[in-house]
Amino acid sequence: MIKIENLHKKFGKNKVLEGVDIHFDRGGIYAILGPNGSGKTTLIKSILGMVLPDKGSITVNGTTIxxxxxxxxxxxxxxxxxxxxxxxxxxxxxxxxxxxxxxxANESHLVQLFELEKYLDKRLSTLSGGTKQKVNLVLAFMFDSPLLILDEPTSGLDPSSLISLKRIIRTEKEMGKTVLLSSHIMHFVEEIADEIVYLLEGKIYFKGSLDALKELTGEGNVEHAIAAIATTQTYV
Amino acid sequence: MYKILKYCFYDLIRSRWSYVYFLFYLLLGFMLLFLNNDLSKAVITLLNIIIVLVPLIGTIFGIMYFYNSKEFTELLLAQPIRRRSIFLGLYLGVAGSLSVSLVLGLGIPFVLYGLMKSGVIWDFGLLLLIGTALSFIFTALSFNIAVTQDNKIKGFGYSVLLWLFMAVIYDGLFLLSLIFFEEYPLDRYSLGATLLNPIDLSRILILLKLDIAALLGYTGAVFKGFFGTNAGFLIAMAVLSLWVVLPTGRMIFKAERKDF
Amino acid sequence: MYRVITFCMILWSLAGIAQSGNLLVVCEDCEYKTVAEAIRNADAYDTLRIEPGIYREYNLVIDKPLTLQGVNLPTIDGGDMGEIITIQSDNVTVSGIRVINVGTSYTKDFAAVRAVKSRNFAIRDMLMEKLFFGIYLEKSAHGVVSGNKILGDAEEEFNSGNGIQLWHCDSIAVTGNHVEKVRDGIYLEFSDNINISGNTSSNNVRYGLHFMFSNNDLYEGNLFENNGAGVAVMFSKRIVMKGNTFKKNWGTAAFGLLLKEINDSEIYDNRFLDNTIGIQIEGANRLTYRNNLFSNNGWALKVRGACYGNSFTANNFLNNAFDLSYNSNLNDNVFKGNYWSEYTGYDLDKNGIGDVPYRPVKLFSYIVNRTPETIVLLRSFFMGLIDFSEKVSPVFTPDNLVDTQPLMKRSL
Structure with missing residues (x-):
């Protein structure tokens, strides 16, 4: 589905991605993790074509982008x-x-799900942050796209919406779609992700399932496991 | 591109600032006509306002809109749309809505006043054409600054400087050079220097159409000899068009190579 | 006063002529079928009555005191052959005749009506069309030219003549004439004690009124509109210009009034409206300008070199692009108690006179004088700023060139 080879990107003198090689297969939920400034958003934006790489290639569905x-x-x-x-x-x-x-597009059930009916006639500038995020979610999920890229999907959501979100993501997976998401909320990641990609200083430190991560680091808790990789070698 | 243009235009047409801008011109038009009672005098006063205000508003509004629609732009960039279409659409939307405010704001009072029957309709038409050209030129220039400068404060500063240069400093340097080389024949030089700055070019094009052109004396006669011909007028229009096309082209070029 | 007496004397003498002599009628079926025939057969002080009709005649020489009187505007058609009526005697009156098709020549100044060395003549209520020169007075005196209509079709200076020309004349009244589309509407050369009043001179190729080497003349209540260059008074002395209107003389080299080498004259109660330059003054000394109105001109006053002892008082300057242009730093002229529409000072003691002096010379006007090409910056934002700063703190414009008592309201 997505194949990234030797991806380099720097902003000025700041090297953000330094030789990222990774591939995401069809049908699965991938969580991209890493501390602030590790290059998560840059990686995502590279896939989207918003950031233009200095070196390396990205292929999405057979198209070099x-x-x-x-x-x-x-x-x-x-x-x-x-x-x-x-x-x-x-x-x-x-x-x-x-x-x-x-x-x-099929937005009506999403609007219903996130209880946005009463906001449909409101101007966007009058909405609260959480409501805007719901609108954001509607826009992202209303199309029947084989690939979904979600940058911090949970931010600003109330608990019930969070539950709806998780349900939607799982449904999408069941329909055979690929979901790529980044998040700081480990419980969310733990609950939903099939595989984890850990990014640090522009390099991939780990890619694999949650169980593999726990096994590798010997930590039972995901958060601790994550913290542990950062201090050790690459586990790809 | 047309879709982007449509939505951007739609967004702007409903923005408070477009209304303020539109109402300003509307009020100005009515005031000038009903206080002055003289169409050609009103055109002169409008000239003064247009060559200062339109570039200023074009620059400031352009840069503000570009920065403020950063998220909107990013939303669009993730959609299956060509980058060129996005930025061209945004640009045409902003410049277009500014022009619409100008043309309608001034046009309505003039039409109500009975412009259609009067002889100044061509002068007035030229004034609106030039106001539109200046809107497009200065929006394009400000988009250029915005696309290469991510720091809003700096970008804003640069665009004010740009306006200051084109509207004031350029003329100051021009004046100094004229005084410094006063022993030399300066007609061709001043013709060239006028052609290069869209604000000066606009001012001269309109002045030459008005009675006041007689004040320009011999130099004015040289200018009239040039701009009065069809070829000269076409050259002037071509220069104004270049001022639109070149900055727009550079803006697109930079935008296609920019990381968001 | 003596002008009035002269005028009365002329009237009296003309009245005397009309009473005496026989009446000769000229018409198609009359005894005299041509004007020439009638003139030949007339005795001195006879009256020729010319009935309506078209008379194809030219070179009509009136060499004895006669009165030619047209009835219902008969036409004398010169057929472009040359001069039409030439007065070579004293006490001649010509009136009420339409004179057309004067010959054009580059060597001779053919006129519709010419008076040569004539005294006590009158030319009245004539209509002249398709002419070269209209009325040409040569070494004549004590005459009246009034109520004539001279309608030319001049387009170029070199092949057109003047409407009313006075050469070496004295004590002549030119009143209530209407002249248009000739070279100079009214032209005076070496002519003194002339009274020009109530005339309209418009759309002429060169000047509406033109003085050369003429002294002690008065022109009053005339209208000069849309002439190629306006009115020119040159090399003359003691001219009174009063209550005239100078209007719409637009063009790169046009002005309402050009004063050149003129001394000891008075200019008052005139109106200068919509001219490129209201008055251009070069080498004018001891002139008083009082109570004139300058409105919507490019430059109200353009003062070129060598002007001394002029005084400008109680004039109104309204909405001119520039009120005053001055080409030197020296100033020997006085501006006092004028109204300037651009004046923004205040009057705390409410005496009608502004407490802050007004500087009529803008910096831009000063710069344009130095380097004429800088005029291309007219109406630019930059020049507006510069003018404003110069107004706040003058650096360049002549120090003593101020109106120390600017009026707060228009003087009446």
Whole structure:
């Protein structure tokens, strides 16, 4: 599904990615973990084509991506900061994205699920952060894309929405989709992820299942296990 | 691209600032006409305002919109849309909505006042055309700054400097050079220097259409000899178009190679 | 006063002429079928009555005191052959005739009506069309030119003549005439004690009114509109210019009034409206400018070199692009008690006079004088800023060039 080879990226003098080699197969939930500044978002944005790599190649569904755009029809993205043009109403934003992508979408059940009906006619600038994140989620999940990329999907969500979110992600997986997400919330990751990718200082320190991680580090607790990798060698 | 343009335009048309800008021109138009009662005088006053204000608003509004729609841009970048289309759409949306505010804001009072029957319709049309050109030029320039400068404060500073340079400093340097080389024939030089700055070019194009052109004396006659011909007018329009096309091209070029 | 007496004398003498002599009628079926025939057969002080009709005649020489009187505007058509009526005697009156098709020549100044060395003549209520020169007065005196309409079709200076020309004349009244589309509407050369009043001179190729080497003249209540260059008064002395309107003389080299080498004259109660330059002054000394209105001109006053002892008082300057342009740092002229619409000072003691002096010369105007090309910065934001800063703290403009008592309201 996604194949990344020898990916390098630096911003000015700051080397963010230093030779990342990784592949994500079809059908699975992958969590990209790592401390702040480890290059998670840069990796995600490279896949999206928002960040242009200095070196290396990224192939999504057989397309080598720099300067391509059609492959994004197969992909939905949930950005980290949910900020939209303030003058638009929620319903307008949804129909705008549908219009822009020119794809079929199924937003009504998502709107229902996140209880957004009463906000549909509100302008986006009047919404709270949590509500905006819900709108953000609707936009990301309403298309039937084989690849989902979620950057911090849990931020600002109330518990019931969080439960809905987990349910949706699992459903998507059951439909054979690939989900790529980044998060700082270990319980969430533990609960949902099939595989974990641990990124530190622009390199991949670990890729594998949660059980493999625990086994490797000898820690029963995910958080401790994560903390443990950072201090040891690469386990790829 | 048209879809982006449509939504950006839509967004701006409903923004408070577009209304303020539109109402400002509307009020200005009515005030000038009903206080002055003289269409051609009103056109001169408008000229003064347009060559200062339109570039300033174009620059400031352009840079503000670009920075403020960062998240919107990122949302779009993750969609299956060409980068070029996104930025061209945003640019045309901003420049277009500024132009619409200008043209409608000034156009409505003038039409109500009976412009269609009066002789100054061509002067007024030229004024609006030039106001539109200046909107497009300075929005393009400010987008250039925004696309290469991620620091909002710096970007804002640069764009104010840019405006200051084009509207004030350039003319100051121009004046100094004229005084310094006053023994030499300066007509061609001043023609060239005027062509290079879109604000000066706009000012001269409109002045030449008005009675006040007589004040320009011999130099004015040289200018009229140039801009008065079809070829000269076309050259002037071509220069204004270049001022739109080149910065827009560079903006697209930079945007396609930028990390978001 | 003596002008009035002269005028009365002319009237009296003309009245005397009309009473005496026989009446000769000229018409198609009359005894005299041409004007020339009638003139030949007339005795001195006879009256020729010319009935309506078209008379194809030219070179009509009036060499004895006669009165030619048109009835219902008969036409004398010169057929472009040359001069039409030439007065070579004293006490001649010509009136109410339409004179057309004067010949054009580059060597001779053919006129519709010419008076040569004539005294006590009158030319009235004539209509002249398709002409070269209209009325040409040569070494004549004590005459009246009034109520004539001179409609030319001049387009170029070199092949057109003047409407009313006075050469070496004295004590002549030019009143209520209407001249348009000729070279100079009214032209005076070496002519003294002339009274020009109530005329309209418009759309002429060069000047509406033009003085050369003429002294002690008065022009009053005339309208000069849209002439190629305006009105020029050159090399003359003691001219009174009063209550005239100078209007719409627009063009790169146009002005309302050009004063050049003129001394000891008075200019008052005139109106200068919409001219490129209201008054251009070069080498003018001891002139008083009082109670004139300058409105919507490019430059109200443009003072070139060598102007001494001029005084400007109680004038109104309204909405001119520049009120004053001065080409030197020296100033020997006085500006006092004028109204300037751009004046922004205050009047705390409420005496109607601003407490802060007004500086009529803008810095831009000063710079343009130095380097004319800088005019291309007209109406630019930069020049606005510079003018403003110079107004706040003057550095460049002449120090003593101020109106120390600017009026707060228009003077009436």
């Amino acid at each position: 720099p300067r391509q755009w059609t492959y994004r029809q197969q992909l939905s993205y949930l950005p980290q900061i949910a900020n939209f043009p303030g003058n638009l109403r929620v319903s307008e934003l949804i129909s705008m994205i549908k219009d822009l992508r020119g794809q079929e």
